[in-house]
Amino acid sequence: MAGKTELTYREALQKSMFEEMDKNPDVFLMGEDIGRYEGTFKVTKGFFPKYGTRRVVDTPITEAGFMGLATGAAMAGLRPIVEFMTMSFSILALDQIINHTAKIHYMSNGVVKCPIVIRGPGGAAKQLSAQHSHSMDGWYAHVPGLKVVAPATVTDVYGMLKTAIADDNPVVFYEHPRLYAMKGELPEKEFTIPFGKAQILKEGNDISLVGYSLMSQVNLLAAELLEKDGIDAEVVDVRSLLPLDTETIYASVRKTHRAVVVYEDWKSGGFGSEIHARISEDCFDDLDAPVGRVGGLNVPMPYSRVLELEAVTNENHVVAAVKKILG
Amino acid sequence: MAKQGVKNSTESPAVLEQYYRDMVFLRHFEEKCNLAYRQGKVGGYMHTYIGMEALAVGWLESIRKGEDYVITAYRDHAHALLLGTDPVAVMAELMGRKGGTAGGKGGSMHLFDPERGFFGGWGIVGGHIPLGAGLAFASKYRGEDRVTLNFMGDGASNQGVVFETLNMAGLWDLPCIFIVENNEFAMGTRLEYHAADPELWKRGEAFGIKSERIDGMDVLQMKRDAQRIVDWVRKNQQPYWVEVMTYRYAGHGAADQDRQLYRTKEEEELAWKRDPIKRLETVLLDQKILTAETVEAIDAEIVEKVDKIYAEADASPHPDPSEVYDNIYTDMTVEKGH
Numbered sequence: 001m002a003g004k005t006e007l008t009y010r011e012a013l014q015k016s017m018f019e020e021m022d023k024n025p026d027v028f029l030m031g032e033d034i035g036r037y038e039g040t041f042k043v044t045k046g047f048f049p050k051y052g053t054r055r056v057v058d059t060p061i062t063e064a065g066f067m068g069l070a071t072g073a074a075m076a077g078l079r080p081i082v083e084f085m086t087m088s089f090s091i092l093a094l095d096q097i098i099n100h101t102a103k104i105h106y107m108s109n110g111v112v113k114c115p116i117v118i119r120g121p122g123g124a125a126k127q128l129s130a131q132h133s134h135s136m137d138g139w140y141a142h143v144p145g146l147k148v149v150a151p152a153t154v155t156d157v158y159g160m161l162k163t164a165i166a167d168d169n170p171v172v173f174y175e176h177p178r179l180y181a182m183k184g185e186l187p188e189k190e191f192t193i194p195f196g197k198a199q200i201l202k203e204g205n206d207i208s209l210v211g212y213s214l215m216s217q218v219n220l221l222a223a224e225l226l227e228k229d230g231i232d233a234e235v236v237d238v239r240s241l242l243p244l245d246t247e248t249i250y251a252s253v254r255k256t257h258r259a260v261v262v263y264e265d266w267k268s269g270g271f272g273s274e275i276h277a278r279i280s281e282d283c284f285d286d287l288d289a290p291v292g293r294v295g296g297l298n299v300p301m302p303y304s305r306v307l308e309l310e311a312v313t314n315e316n317h318v319v320a321a322v323k324k325i326l327g
Numbered sequence: 328m329a330k331q332g333v334k335n336s337t338e339s340p341a342v343l344e345q346y347y348r349d350m351v352f353l354r355h356f357e358e359k360c361n362l363a364y365r366q367g368k369v370g371g372y373m374h375t376y377i378g379m380e381a382l383a384v385g386w387l388e389s390i391r392k393g394e395d396y397v398i399t400a401y402r403d404h405a406h407a408l409l410l411g412t413d414p415v416a417v418m419a420e421l422m423g424r425k426g427g428t429a430g431g432k433g434g435s436m437h438l439f440d441p442e443r444g445f446f447g448g449w450g451i452v453g454g455h456i457p458l459g460a461g462l463a464f465a466s467k468y469r470g471e472d473r474v475t476l477n478f479m480g481d482g483a484s485n486q487g488v489v490f491e492t493l494n495m496a497g498l499w500d501l502p503c504i505f506i507v508e509n510n511e512f513a514m515g516t517r518l519e520y521h522a523a524d525p526e527l528w529k530r531g532e533a534f535g536i537k538s539e540r541i542d543g544m545d546v547l548q549m550k551r552d553a554q555r556i557v558d559w560v561r562k563n564q565q566p567y568w569v570e571v572m573t574y575r576y577a578g579h580g581a582a583d584q585d586r587q588l589y590r591t592k593e594e595e596e597l598a599w600k601r602d603p604i605k606r607l608e609t610v611l612l613d614q615k616i617l618t619a620e621t622v623e624a625i626d627a628e629i630v631e632k633v634d635k636i637y638a639e640a641d642a643s644p645h646p647d648p649s650e651v652y653d654n655i656y657t658d659m660t661v662e663k664g665h
Contacts (some may be wrong), residue, residue, distance in 0.1 A: 028468070054468065060498065064492025065457050072461020075446055076396070078468060096488075099451050100458060108439035109430035110654035112446065144655050168657040196659075243659060 003188050010180040012158035013043050019190065020165045021051060024079065027165060028055040031083030031120075032063075040085045041121055041180055067093035067118070070168075072100045074116040075313040079165060086132050087122035087174065094139075102172045103144030118172045121216055122150075123264050124312050125177035133301035133308075135213070135264055138271035141241040142173040147195055148241040150174035152216035154184025156239060156314060159193030166192070176214040195240045198248035204234035207322055208252040210275055212238040212300050213268040215313060219262055223317035237238065237320045241271055244280055253283045260292035260321045264313050267295025270277055340616045346388070346546050347611060348625060350380040350604045353405050355633045356414065359579070360404065360421060360435070364581040368641060369421045372450075373435040376405040378576030381408055381603035382508055383632050384550025385475055389557045396462040398446045398455055399478035401436035402508075406478065410443040418640035426643040430650065452513075453479060453486025456505070460492045463503035467564065474560045477501045481570075482513025484527050496566040497534035504560055504567045505531065506544070510575035515589040531568025543571035544603045547610070574598045 021027045028051075033040060033198050035048035035058040046058045059066040063084065070080035079250065084090040090097065097118065104114045122135030137309045141148040147169055151157040164171040201216060202223050209219040216237040223233040236252045238244070265271030274304065276293045295312040343400045357375035362375050370501050374384065382406040387397070392410055399406050407417055412428060420427025421435045428438050438448040446462060449455035459477030464648060466473040483489060484507050506529075513521045531538035537559075541552045549571070560567050578586050578646065586595070611617040617625075 060491070060494055062491035065495055066490045068454070068457025068488060069461040069464055069495060070491065072398075072446070072458035072463075073468070074461070075441070075458065076462045076465030078465045095451060095454055096457065099452055100449070104447075105657065106655050107429060107433045107437045108441075108447070108654075109428075110657070111429070111439055112441055113657060144661050147656070199337065201626040203375045 005188055006183055007154055007186045009154050009157050009175070009182045009184070010041070010043055012154045012184070012186055013161060014046065015186070016158045016161040017047070019166075019306070020162060021047075021055065026077065027082050028057065028083065029083065030057040030059055032061055032067055032085050035084050036057060039083065041177060043175070043180070044083065060211070063092035063098045064096050065088050067096040068100060070116055071096060071104070071114060074114045075104065075112050077137060079115045081117040081119060081165065084118065084120035085126075086118050087136060088132050088134050089176065090118065090120070090305050091136070097146070097170075098262055099144050102143050105169065106145060113168050113287055115168045116170045117161070118170065119161070119164075119175060120181070121177040122174045123176050123178070124308065127303055127308060128301070129303040129306055130300035134266070135174065137174055137213075138193055138265050138269065138274070139243060141271045141274070146170050146172055148172045148174070148262050149195055150213035150241060151237060152179070152201075152213050152237050153325065154182065156193055158186055159191050160195070160239070161193045163195055167195075174213055178214050179217070181204065181219070196243035196245050197235055197240065198238050198245040200234060200252065201231070201237045202235040204232040206232045206256055207258040207260065207325065208234045208236050208249070208256045209260055209318060209322070210236045210238060210249055210252075211278075212241065214266070215262045215264055218313065218315050219318060221315040222322070225315060226322055231232045231326065233322065239273070244275070246282070249275065249279065250283055253279055254286045256287055257288040258270060258325055259287070260295045260318060261292060262313060262318055262327065264296050266298050267293065268298050270295050289325045292325050294318055294321045338547070338550075342562060343607070343611060346468045346550070347604070347607050347617070349384050349409060350607065350625060351548065352629050353380045353383070353633070354604060355629050356408065357404060357635070359633045359637050361577075361581060363418075363421065363637065367532035369581070370423065371434050372401070373581040374402040374579065375577045375581070376402055377597070378509060378602070379423070379508060379543065379573045380405065381546035381549050381607070382543035382571050382573050384546050385543070385553045386506065388477060388550055389553040390474065392502065393443050393562050395473050396444050396459070396475040397478075398462060398475070400446070400452065400455060400480060400483060401450050402480070403436065403438050403448045407438040407440055407445055407448070408442060410445050412438065412440040412445065413658070414444060414511040414636045415639045416638050419643050422640055423645065424640060424643045425646040425650070426640075428590045430653075432654070433645045451464050451487045456483065456486070456489045460496050462502050463496070463566075464499065464502040467499075467501060472561055472564070473502065474557055476506060477503050478506045478508060479502070479633055480513065481507055481509040481511065481518055481527060482516070482521060484530060485521060493534045493536060493568065496642065497536045500565045502560050502564045502566070503593060504556060504569060508573055510573050512575060512579065512589065514579040515583070517589060526566070528570035531566075534578065536568045537564045538568040540570040540572065541571035544601050544606065546603055546607050557563055574601065601661065603639060
């Protein structure tokens with residue numbers, strides 16, 4: 001393992017933020033319980049002792065207020081990283097993010113910039129029930145003026161967070177609570193990963209499984225299961241929702257001639273529906289079957305573990321969808 | 328109630344004349360905007376500052392222009408103009424022209440000029456208040472001694488995010504002056520129908536923020552109070568909450584055609600007797616700084632100036648349709664086509 005260390009997804013996030021904060025004094029953290037309490041998911045552990053109250057700002061529980069305040073600070077040239085304890089709580093700040101943060105640059109015709117990172121866990125952890133479990137990535141990926149990324153690997157979460165912090169535009173950075181403890185190898189040398197580039201996590205010839213965030217890991221598991229049945233699936237990790245790298249997705253579909261889009265958000269109207277529509281629209285002549293779509297059940301997330309497991313997308317749902325398409 | 332006017336000004340005659348000229352200019356500019364709206368040159372929503380001129384002049388003459396930060400809602404022409412934004416660019420923006428402050432993308436409600444410290448120009452009532460606190464946060468973070476003027480209307484003072492912001496401003500000692508331009512109406516809803524306690528000045532006190540109510544119809548008193556508060560905030564690096572009593576002679580917006588739905592003609596006539604421009608004019612005439620002739624000459628000069636601004640803006644080109652994709656992001660655009 002020359003030049004590589006094994007880190008968790010959480011540790012990779014921390015490494016990325018430490019490096020950027022050390023480099024640029026304008027970068028600061030803001031959010032609920034991120035300082036003294038070290039963050040609900042411990043992503044900001046170690047930051048408060050190192051940087052103090054000036055650069056690690058514990059906020060009152062007022063999502064709209066601190067989102068707007070961070071936006072104003074960004075307009076004045078600082079580079080805030082705002083943590084939402086869960087992306088579900090960012091709903092309280094939707095007016096700030098959509099009507100203000102995302103639109104400033106356009107409304108001012110480019111004279112005001114808003115370099116801000118909005119990060120936090122989106123998606124179901126375990127039995128957090130209806131008000132703490134939804135990702136709503138499609139809500140933000142719907143909005144011009146925002147960039148939206150959802151890394152699925154240790155390498156990506158490190159490299160893409162660096163890109164997000166360096167970006168002069170508002171970036172919504174989706175982490176996943178079920179990925180924080182996942183381990184992976186990270187090159188020791190500093191690097192960044194650009195937005196707008198999807199990647200192939202596993203090559204295959206029979207069908208393309210298209211997803212992002214936790215669902216890319218689910219797709220890898222599904223691909224393993226499918227292999228046992230002699231089906232060679234390709235796993236396309238979208239990584240960046242806005243901008244969206246349709247080229248890589250289409251190239252995979254043109255190779256396999258079949259696709260299933262997999263997402264955790266509510267199935268109806270989720271961002272997976274958008275990817276599905278694009279493939280259907282632009283790759284029609286290359287397809288041997290209608291594009292499949294696997295999403296979260298259209299229910300508020302239930303508490304019971306039995307019901308929750310029923311609601312959240314898993315590899316078995318993907319396998320079933322693939323088998324349906326392949327007949 | 329607010330204090331009554333200053334009889335003996337301390338400003339020099341030249342400064343007093345400048346306040347007068349600024350207010351008359353704002354009045355004529357806004358009247359021209361109304362005309363442009365009626366002519367169909369300006370579309371959408373447009374909100375004029377007619378009647379409130381003394382308030383903006385008092386505050387903006389009390390700051391370090393270009394260094395201090397200013398942010399306001401959609402009734403924003405006066406703030407931009409007083410900060411020195413090119414009036415032709417302002418008028419052109421209202422007309423949706425390429426040469427406007429935002430290339431025709433913002434319109435009347437979204438004027439920006441960050442080089443002069445002006446950060447908009449916002450359309451969601453109360454939504455920009457945390458942004459203003461963020462500007463103050465940034466200056467404090469950097470150890471600068473700027474102040475931020477964070478203007479809002481009386482209607483905005485009910486928004487939840489305003490209270491959230493006051494809490495943070497009090498908690499973190501942000502050098503931000505929250506200025507409630509209380510013109511007695513939230514669109515068409517009178518203060519007594521929208522505020523549980525119409526003494527809005529009290530709202531800062533719950534957050535440990537120095538708070539007071541002052542008169543915004545007398546520019547000399549306004550300037551005196553504004554300067555005192557700006558100096559205090561700059562020195563102490565703490566927030567301030569100010570309710571400034573004023574009156575909106577105009578409707579809420581240019582599209583507000585029937586003011587009698589929410590107030591009587593008699594009330595308006597009475598309010599016109601408090602016209603801040605006439606009030607200063609009387610002082611200037613009394614002190615023999617101006618004469619009836621110079622008042623007329625100033626008026627004619629400004630009318631001509633505004634006519635020229637209008638003509639120049641109106642002669643300027645519209646944006647090219649392809650510009651619709653420009654400046655959504657700093658470094659990329661969106662996929663093109665419908």
